[in-house]
Amino acid sequence: MTAAQRGQRTQRVVILADSETATGYRLAGAEVMEATPETAQAALEQLITGGNYGLVGVDSGLIADPIASTARVMRGRDLPILLPLPSLRDAFSADTEDAKAYMGKLVRETVGFDIKL
Secondary structure (H helix, E strand, C coil), rough: CCCCCCCCCCCCEHHHHHHHHHHHHHHHHCCEECCCCCCHHHHHHHHHHCCCCEEEEECCCCCCCCHHHHHHHHHCCCCCCCEECEEEHCCCCCCCCCCHHHHHHHHHHHHHCCCCC
């Protein structure tokens, strides 16, 4: 029996990202909403108040701390869960000397150990 048959509403997942990063998420099969740093806050609040999503991934290049920036809008809501995602722009910015080391650090922090290919 599906969630719809049980009368439950199915929650969707969406990623809030810039246009370049959004392409990669789309290729991976994810639903994406594009934004710029100037429009990201309003787009995130729209995703929250729309009530259609159970999980919203937010590119940290757009909003560094989406949980703090939406505390007022999220008050009294259990969903969506906001998931800050590391920005790929950080890996390839002029400030990052070694993109491979940066990505390795993200994997270690997320998975808990190194993965070598």
